Amino acid sequence: MFAGLNAQVLGISIDHVPCLQAWADSLGGISYPLLSDFWPHGQVSECYGVLRKDGTSERAIFVIDRDGIIQYIDIHDIDEQPSNAELREVLRRIDPQAAASTESEAPEQPLPHGGIVMYCTPWCSDCKQARAWLEEQHLSYTEVNIAQNRKAAAQVRAWANGNETTPTFDIDGVIVVDFQPEKLKELLIR
Amino acid sequence: MRVLYRFSYFPLAKLDVQLTNPLEATMKLKVGQPAPDFELPGHLGKSVRLRDLRGQNVVLAFFPLAWTPI
Structure with a gap:
């Protein structure tokens, strides 16, 4: 999920950190941060209006632009996953230049050495x-x-x-x- | 059933694109508003502050629980 998007992805759930770590490990590692909204319980989810009555959050996506402005909100059915293609389209719309630059980036360069x-x-x-x-x-x-x-x-x-x-x-x-x-x-x- | 109930709350004739997703219609935050800042601990060992990511596009993905698809 979220591979190749020209954006910093942040996952958020109400789980505590060790639980998120165990889950990420079970998936072979997740390279973007999974953030824990465990305590005060669901504070950030509540602030974004996605905390459910059962104490978990909705499955929701917010796309935030370079200036910190919300550009896209998507609340999904709790059992469905959001679409990567749609997110890529949103990012292309709000930042066409950056989207083009990622697509043309060379994939595997040797790591730099010296200095x-x-x-x-x-x-x-x-x-x-x-x-x-x-x-x-x-x-x-x-x-x-x-x-x-x-x-x-x-x-x-x-x-x-x-x-x-x-x-x-x-x-x-x-x-x-x-x-x-x-x-x-x-x-x-x- | 819950969804049906929410739909029936609005007179059908007045339904427009804005209201096709009842949840979004009642959202606290709207497109065009600044994203509220926060700082939370993360599974990679360091806490993350949203404001530190100013200058980049950010995809904030809330998910109900670990061990469910993100």
Whole structure:
């Protein structure tokens, strides 16, 4: 589900985090975040108007554009799945340029090496902090989005004990898992 | 049965495209409104804040429970 969409996908349910983890593992891993609206129970679902009386949420899709504006709302029958083709169409409509650029993207490039390579995701707050830190230190770096690059995600799992920890750094062959400013300082600033 | 009841609530002649999905007709949020910000923990180990994704298109997919199709 949701493969090849030019958007950051976020799944949300009222399950608790370990339950979502177990489910994702049973499916062989899910590369986009499954978020837990467990406590306060269903607060976000309620806020979006999709919390049901039985405490679960509707099967619902909201497409949000680059400016944070809702562009599409779809409430599905609870037993039916939303259509990928329809979502792709919606995204094409609200952002034609970006849709075209994903479609022409080269599929499997070798991973970059040399200098600072940061493996990250668009949604991780530690990645955001790491970007700000690197810019503060006037260090240039290459970013690899592991949410859109399966090879990169597998590489991070190999380095980080099977976890897709972000950010993970490859600094001329030295691997630093997670954002550790002290360690980066040691390696990069002498 | 529940759906039939909701439909019967509106006079048939007044049904228009807006009301073909009774659930959407009663939604709190509408297309064109800003998406309410939130921060939630996720299965990949870090919490996610919607506002941090400004500048990208986001597909927010609510699903009833784990172990059901997303």
